[in-house]
Amino acid sequence: MNDAAPTAEAVAVRGGRILAVGSRAQVEATRGPGTRMVNLEGRTMLPGFxxxxGHVVMVGLQAVGANLLAAPDGEANDIPALIRILREWAQRNEAAVRRYGLIFGFGYDDSQLKERRHPTREELDQVSTEVPVLIIHTSSxxxxxxxxxLEKVGxxxxxxxxxxxxxRRRDGSREPNGVMEENAMIAAAGPLLGALDEPAWLSMIRAGSEFYASFGYTTCQEGRAMGPTLANLAKAADRGLLAVDVVAYPDILGAADQLGGALHGRSYRNRLRVGGAKISLDGSPQGKTAWLSRPYHVIPEGLPPDYRGLQTAPTEATxxxxxxxxxRGWQIMAHANGDAAIDLMIAAAREATRRHGPGxxxxxxxxxxxxxEDQVDQLRELGIFPALFPMHTFYWGDWHRDSVLGPERAENISPTGWLMSRGMMFTSHHDAPVARPDSMRVLSATVTRRSRSGDIIxxxxxxxxxxxxxxxxxxxxxxxxxxAAxxxxxxxxxxxFVILSGNPMTVDPERLADLKVTQTIKEGTSVHRA
Known part of the structure; x- marks a missing residue:
């Protein structure tokens, strides 16, 4: 609800909007002869998440590809299991493999694989030597x-x-070992995924929006629209395939032509709008490509001892x-995991404010x-809104502490406490498909910050x-x-609305992740039932 009235007994809906909220008696006063009454029978209704x-199109790609997530979301806990899952997926999807010439999987995580490393090209050759195999890391x-x-894309x-x-190269050689980071991954994955046709795109987009709805989200995001992504989203929207609202942010360095068009603005067209621009300034901490001001705790093999990650967008371009x-009055979102990348964002926002004034x-x-912490006050000064990722404390908190950042820096990943102490608003996300768009896992991690091992980060x-x-x-x-809406x-x-199996305000905080979404309602219409 809201601070003035945080709870209510009943809600009345008409024409997709909320007509009345309050006590049961107050709301029943709006009841007409055709009113349908619904008793939640002890369940809890919240605003839709x-x-x-997140990345709704990539979520759809994840939904149709091989599930390479580790426990608790999958079974790819070591490289032999990963190879088995890919083989089984290829057998089940033989027609798609023939049609698109690709065996595809999503979500492998070197930090969770028993071997604690990425699979090599030779290991993926065990899946197939005749068909290209591409697997995307959980960080994307x-x-x-x-x-x-590798041969197909040259x-x-x-x-x-x-x-x-x-x-990445084989030891002592320039020969690629099959692992690709950041812009190298984009250069290779783009042509391989380019074989997907319009029916495949539309199927993925529909699957992605429905998967979001299954976790109680009534608005989702396409957080880095590239290439044909926005065009296919528009086709899906026009055909009524979007279960929920989608806000898209084209990449300003790679898809600038998609900004400022008919879809760009505050109003939705068939549940789709362009909300602004996206720029990516660095990589991921769990993949050790985030751009830090100090070196990584454990340096990746073959890299110098002062390695601090990758800057992925040039300073002047940023x-x-x-x-x-x-x-132009456009909203801009900047992907910045490392504190050096955040410094660049702050500098760019400061310079843009100097040139064009506050607003x-x-x-x-x-x-x-x-x-x-010294950067937090600069965010507030410049009006930068922090969308943080405390879900990392569950999935990669132990990895951050032991390998990525070390104990001191790991304690302060996604530092929501510093924001709360200053009375600042913030948001908490999942970056799906980096993790599943599991709203209750997001809630649990934000509240408890408990890692896979049970520690509190x-x-x-x-x-x-x-x-x-x-x-x-x-x-x-x-x-x-x-x-306002x-x-x-x-x-x-x-x-x-989202209806949960229990009340998150009264359940044991350690059991928040066990709550289930039983129904998702978009503008008065059910778009998901468990």
Missing amino acids: VDPH HLAAANSKA ITAATPDPTGGVF IAAFSRCYE DRRPVLIHGQTLR GPRHRVPVATALKAMTIWAAHQHFEE KGSIEVGKLAD
């Missing part, structure tokens, strides 16, 4: 390919590393992108995993349940400039 950052910032895939010992990317968005533009810091940054729910509803709506159960707002 608003996704602060790295990938691994078999020999046939990656050889003579291929140089692109700016902001790396083709400053120019912010200036362009500020001048309510709500630029968004996406992830902010290693946000320093940064107890000072734990968040009360009520605050964590705001970060998934009304504050997330504010991030998107949609607080979404994020709370108030008269006049859209009838976007």
Whole structure:
């Protein structure tokens, strides 16, 4: 609900919007002869969740590809299991493999594999030597390919590393070992996925929006639209395939032509709009490609002892992108995991403000995993909205502590406590398909910060349940400039609701992840039932 009326007994809906909220007697006064009454029978209804950052199209790709996630979300806990899953997927999807010439999987995680490393091209050759095999890392910032895939896209010992990317090599050789980082992954994955046709795209997009709805999200995000992504989203929207609202952010360096068009603005067309621009300044901490101000705790094999990750967008291009968005009144989201990348975002926002003056533009810091406390006050000064990723404490908290950042820095990943102490709004996301768009896992991690091993990563940054729910509803709506229509159960707002199996305000915080979404309602219509 809202601070003035945090709970209510009943809600009335008409024409997709909320007509009345309050006590049962108050709401029943609006009842007419055709009114349908629904008793929740002890379940709890909340505002529909608003996704602060994710990738609905890639979620669809994840939904149709081989599931390479480790426990508890999958079975790819070692490389032999990963190979078995890919083989089984190829057998089940033989027609698709023939049609698209690709065996595809998503979600492998070297930090969770028993071998604690990426699979090599030779290991993926065990899946097939005749068909390209491409598997995307759980961070979406790295990938691994078999020999046939490398051959198909022309990656050889003579291929140089692109700016902001790396083709990893065999020891003592320039020969690629199959693992690709950042812009190198994009250069290889783009042509391999380019074989997908319109029916495949539309099927993926529909699957992605439905998967979001199954976790109670009534607004989701396409957080980095590239190439044909937006065009296919528009086709899906026009054909009524989107179960929920989608806000898209084209990449300002790679898809700038998709900004400023008919879809760009605050209004939806068939549940789709372009909310602004996206820029990616670095990589992922769990993949050790985030751009840090200090070296990694354990340096990746073969890299120098002062290795601090990768800057993926040039400094001048970043400053120019912010200036362009500020001048046009466009919202800009910046992917910045490492504190060095956050420094660049702050510098770009400061320069754009100097050039074009202050205003309510709500630029968004996406992830902010290693946000320093001295940077928090600069975010507030410049009006930068922090969309953080405390879900990392569950999935990779132990990895951050033991390998990525070390104990001191790991305690402060996604530092929500520093934001709360300053009375700042923030949001909490899943970055699906980096993790599943599991709203209750997001809520649990934001509240408890408990890792897979059971440790608490940064107890000072734990968040009360009520605050964590705001970060998934009304504050997330504010991030998107949609607080007048979404994020709370108030008269006049859209009838976007999620019904849970229990009350997150009264359940043991350690059991939050066990709550289930039983129904998702978009503008008064059920779009998911468990």
